[in-house]
């Protein structure tokens with residue numbers, strides 16, 4: 146079997162180390178960026194959900210008390226917290242489609258709030274576990290990947306039941322608009338609906354891929370340059386001087402001429418090796434010369 150030369154061995158080791166380094170570096174970087182994109186989406190979603198809550202609170206505390214005092218006796222949907230929050234966010238979504246906010250229910254007042262199969266799943270998890278405060282994750286749609294954040298809506302105020310217990314208690318004007326088909330029979334402390342907010346993550350993930358590509362290209366260029374420089378230096382400092390040394394040592398040993406010097410080139414170690422071989426050759430020559438003069442007289446003397 147042929148033993149591979151220095152150049153092949155070193156090239157192979159370098160290529161292997163570079164490939165492993167590139168893979169591990171890019172993989173780690175991608176995971177890091179992906180994690181960052183998700184965390185960014187989550188914090189964005191939290192702020193937006195807080196704004197939805199603020200709209201709900203503003204409507205309940207500032208709008209409802211004023212408008213309910215109007216003498217017209219009509220029902221104004223604008224006083225309903227859920228209506229206010231969802232209307233505002235529908236306006237946001239008209240410009241930024243992936244940012245959506247809904248308050249889906251299993252038994253909704255407005256048919257537009259009927260939970261989709263995905264939302265039903267979330268609602269059922271909230272209803273099954275009263276301690277569960279929040280659910281979040283990423284889910285794919287046809288065009289996008291969306292980060293969703295969901296929180297349960299629980300009936301905690303008796304006031305809610307004036308419109309959501311029985312049609313008899315609800316304002317007639319509300320019944321005229323929404324009918325009696327849904328949104329009734331809700332009970333205190335029941336999880337009746339959820340706040341479900343989505344923000345896009347596709348953009349963030351795409352950005353991560355671009356960054357990984359740029360980093361990969363940069364690393365590949367640096368690795369390529371380092372590879373070429375190392376292989377050239379190795380060639381100049383070690384491989385070629387060693388080849389010349391070995392050829393010269395061969396020639397010198399065959400001619401036996403002590404005046405034939407060995408080349409001194411390459412890295413320090415190689416020069417010292419050339420000097421050592423030279424000294425070895427000269428002393429060997431002297432020893433051989435002495436042996437030639439005293440044929441077979443001393444070898445058995447025992448020293």
Ligand code: HEC
Pocket residue numbers: 222225226227228231248249250252253254255256258298299300301302304305306307308309319323328337338339
């Ligand atoms: C004045 C009557 C009224 C009161 C009081 C009221 N709601 Fe509603 N609620 C409605 C109406 C009407 C809708 C449908 C709004 C729409 O068109 O989106 C609604 C919708 C909702 C929805 C969205 C799901 C659905 O049924 O369409 C939730 C959740 C909700 N209300 C919870 C509450 C909670 C919690 C309270 C108490 C803090 C409350 N509501 C108080 C009338 C009321």
